[in-house]
Amino acid sequence: MSLQPFHLAIPVYDVALARGFYRDIFGLEEGRSDEKWVDFNFFGHQLVIHYHPKTPSQQQAETNPVDGHDVPVPHFGVVLTWEQWHQLAERLKQQGTQFVIEPYIRFKGQVGEQATMFFLDPCGNALEFKAFKDLSQLFAK
Incomplete structure (x- = not known):
């Protein structure tokens, strides 16, 4: 595809x-x-x-619980390769990025296991970047 x-x-x-x-x-x-x-x-x-x-969501994001973390809503981002995700996470850490949700492995050992991280742009827009070792897990139930 x-x-x-x-x-x-x-x-x-x-x-x-x-x-x-x-x-x-x-x-x-x-x-x-x-x-x-x-x-x-x-x-x-x-x-x-x-x-x-400034929009209301940029002033105070709503959140939904996912895997024990408060995920900001709305948010956007890209599904990267496993290597790209780790490189981006390291670059962001080196630049002192303040994460809303620190880089970690979500749903570890479960269907849909993924690397994810959340942070805000300087105008309060929430971004999520994620990666899967097995991309077939992207829409797995």
Whole structure:
């Protein structure tokens, strides 16, 4: 199966701060931009940051319990390879990232076992990055 890139536009209340985060933390390549928005190549997908006043979820995220952790809602991210995930986790730790949920193995020894981590961008948008040793577990019940 061949996947098409997704397009996701997210609100940011400080375009310059968010631009620096996505460019410098992830090393994302910028595409088109204007004063109030910037396109990024987000691991092969199109992520656009758009200026918008602070949203309620950026001020105080709601959470749902998953595997003993409070997962922020809403959130977004990418399923990386096992190696990419570990490299990103290490880079984020070295840069002093404050995690909402520290990198760990969720559902250890169970169906759907995965590596996951959560953190916020500087405008309060929650991101999750995950990886599976066995990608067939992505939708396993």
